[in-house]
Every structure is written in structure tokens, then in C-alpha cells.
Amino acid sequence: ATDRPTPQHAPRAPPTPPCDPSPWSRRRADPSTGIRFGAQLVRRRGAMGTVVDAPAVVTEKEVVAENMLGDKKVTVVFVLGGPGSGKGTQCSNIVEHFGFTHLSAGDLLRAEIKSGSENGTMIENMIKEGKIVPSEVTIKLLQQAMIKNENDKFLIDGFPRNEENRAAFENVTKISPAFVLFFNCSEEEMERRLLGRNEVSFFTYVLMFGLCILIKTTLFLFPTICIILQGRVDDNIETIRKRFKVFVESSLPVIEYYDAKDKVKKIDAAKPIPEVFEDVKAIFAPYAKAT
Numbered sequence: 001a002t003d004r005p006t007p008q009h010a011p012r013a014p015p016t017p018p019c020d021p022s023p024w025s026r027r028r029a030d031p032s033t034g035i036r037f038g039a040q041l042v043r044r045r046g047a048m049g050t051v052v053d054a055p056a057v058v059t060e061k062e063v064v065a066e067n068m069l070g071d072k073k074v075t076v077v078f079v080l081g082g083p084g085s086g087k088g089t090q091c092s093n094i095v096e097h098f099g100f101t102h103l104s105a106g107d108l109l110r111a112e113i114k115s116g117s118e119n120g121t122m123i124e125n126m127i128k129e130g131k132i133v134p135s136e137v138t139i140k141l142l143q144q145a146m147i148k149n150e151n152d153k154f155l156i157d158g159f160p161r162n163e164e165n166r167a168a169f170e171n172v173t174k175i176s177p178a179f180v181l182f183f184n185c186s187e188e189e190m191e192r193r194l195l196g197r198n199e200v201s202f203f204t205y206v207l208m209f210g211l212c213i214l215i216k217t218t219l220f221l222f223p224t225i226c227i228i229l230q231g232r233v234d235d236n237i238e239t240i241r242k243r244f245k246v247f248v249e250s251s252l253p254v255i256e257y258y259d260a261k262d263k264v265k266k267i268d269a270a271k272p273i274p275e276v277f278e279d280v281k282a283i284f285a286p287y288a289k290a291t
């Protein structure tokens with residue numbers, strides 16, 4: 001396998017035997033998924049030593065038109081920014097006003113953990129460490145979510161988070177974003193917000209305990225409530241710092257990549273939520289829902 005995607009108009013190359021058939025190549029052979037890929041995929045070593053999928057051979061027949069997902073043409077906006085910059089908050093507003101479907105890579109990964117899938121433990125450990133989950137896992141989840149959903153406009157939040165994410169998504173789906181919405185915010189402000197996101201007052205615990213005693217289910221219900229109140233496992237100061245480091249080292253280069261293509265729309269995310277949304281609205285005006 002080569003390190004670079006084979007150009008779409010490359011002459012037919014002799015097929016490279018897959019060294020270890022990846023989930024992608026297996027799924028490509030399965031017509032029931034309805035997923036079409038532009039290239040046969042084989043495993044290779046990524047820049048950071050992780051195993052990623054890369055296209056090996058592109059035949060003319062297999063080339064898929066840009067931004068087609070199966071038979072569906074889609075508009076994709078990548079929403080990027082540091083942890084706690086307000087991506088999720090603003091995505092909810094965009095969904096409400098502009099009819100996009102919000103796909104949060106982090107939420108999809110957390111749902112995968114809860115579903116008890118075979119990758120669950122690996123994903124959970126990586127999230128606890130503030131690391132980025134291998135692209136093949138995240139892309140599969142995004143792709144499935146886009147295929148299941150009838151909408152053709154998607155906000156992909158928190159993805160691509162590194163070069164490997166970006167290149168693998170482009171290679172596998174042939175989708176390139178309409179633009180990238182980038183929430184720019186200082187680390188001090190993001191840290192404050194993330195610690196606040198996990199904060200639950202002592203009074204809330206006392207109130208919940210009281211309620212459990214009232215309905216006589218303290219033993220079973222209260223520990224469950226405590227787990228829910230605990231919030232996200234990665235919103236603690238130690239993991240937050242690791243996530244900031246990963247953001248600067250791995251995610252900022254992705255933003256720079258799209259900036260060089262003039263695709264980045266930068267938002268000052270340090271402002272209060274309604275003011276940030278005013279700026280977001282101006283960017284999404286061309287996508288306003290017909291009333």
C-alpha cells in the first residue's frame with residue numbers, strides 16, 4: 001500500500017492483495033449496507049504509529065462523485081474548536097434554525113461505549129486518556145449515522161481531530177466539507193467551562209438522596225444517580241490538560257490545512273452564547289430554512 005491516496009485518474013494498477021482485510025474492505029463487499037467506497041482499502045501504519053486504512057487501488061468504476069453518500073448528495077460542515085469552546089452548544093442552535101443534523105463524534109463514541117460493542121473498552125480508555133480514537137472506528141460511526149438519517153445537511157462536530165482523521169474520511173467517503181466552522185477560544189476560558197460542565201452542587205446530591213429515601217430505593221437508584229451526576233469522565237483537570245495538548249498538536253494543523261484552502265470560518269467563541277450565535281447565524285444565512 002502507498003502512503004498517499006492514488007489519484008482518481010491514475011491508470012489501472014495491478015490489485016494489491018490486502019495484508020489484513022479491514023472492516024472497510026469487508027463492508028465494501030457487503031451490498032446490504034448500501035455503502036460505496038471509491039477505493040479498496042488496506043492497512044498501513046499511520047504517521048503516529050497507529051494502524052489506519054488507506055486506499056490501495058482505484059478503478060474507474062469505483063470512483064464516487066464528490067459528496068455522494070450512497071445515492072445521496074450531502075452537505076457537510078465540520079465544526080472544530082478546542083474542548084469546551086462551545087461547539088455542541090452552538091450546534092444545537094444551528095440545528096434549530098437551519099435544519100442541519102448534528103453529529104457529534106464524541107457523542108457517537110460515547111454511545112458506542114454504552115452499547116457494549118467490542119470496541120467499547122478501547123474507546124473508553126482512549127477518551128479517559130484524552131487520546132484520539134483510531135479513524136476507522138469514528139468514520140464508521142459517522143458514516144452509519146449519515147446513511148441512517150434522511151437529512152442531507154450535516155454538522156460534524158469534533159471531527160476531523162487530526163490529519164489521520166481528515167485524510168481517512170476524505171479517502172473513504174470522498175466527502176469534502178462545504179466549510180469549517182472554527183470556534184476560537186482561550187485555554188483559560190475553555191478550562192473554566194469544562195470544569196463548570198461537570199460541577200454538581202452538594203445540595204443536588206442531598207436532594208437526590210432524600211428523594212431516593214422517599215421512594216425507598218436508595219440501594220439501587222442512588223449509586224446510578226451519582227454516576228449520572230458525575231458527568232463526563234474526561235472533564236477533570238488532568239484529562240482536560242491532555243486534551244488541550246492534543247488539540248494544539250493534532251487538531252490545529254487540520255484547521256490550518258483547511259485555512260490554506262480558504263475553507264475556515266473563524267468565530268470568536270469567548271463571547272457570551274447569544275453573541276456567538278449572532279456570528280454563527282451570519283455564516284449560515286445561505287442555508288436558512290424556507291418558511
Ligand SMILES: Nc1ncnc2c1ncn2[C@@H]1O[C@H](COP(=O)(O)OP(=O)(O)O)[C@@H](O)[C@H]1O
Pocket residue numbers: 081082083084085086087088089090193194196197269270271272273276
Ligand atoms: N459562549 C459561551 N460562554 C459561556 N459558556 C459557554 C459558552 N458556550 C458554551 N458554554 C458552556 O461551556 C460548556 C462547554 O460547552 P460545549 O458546547 O459542551 O463545548 P464543546 O462541545 O466545544 O466541548 C457548557 O457547559 C456550555 O454551557
Ligand SMILES: Nc1ccn([C@H]2C[C@H](O)[C@@H](COP(=O)(O)OP(=O)(O)O)O2)c(=O)n1
Pocket residue numbers: 081082083084087104105106107109126127130131132133134138157158159160161165234243
Ligand atoms: N474525532 C474524534 C472526536 C472525539 N474523540 C474522543 C477524544 C475526545 O477527547 C473525546 C471527547 O470529544 P468531544 O468532541 O465530545 O468533546 P470535547 O470537544 O473534547 O469537549 O472523544 C476522538 O477520539 N475522535
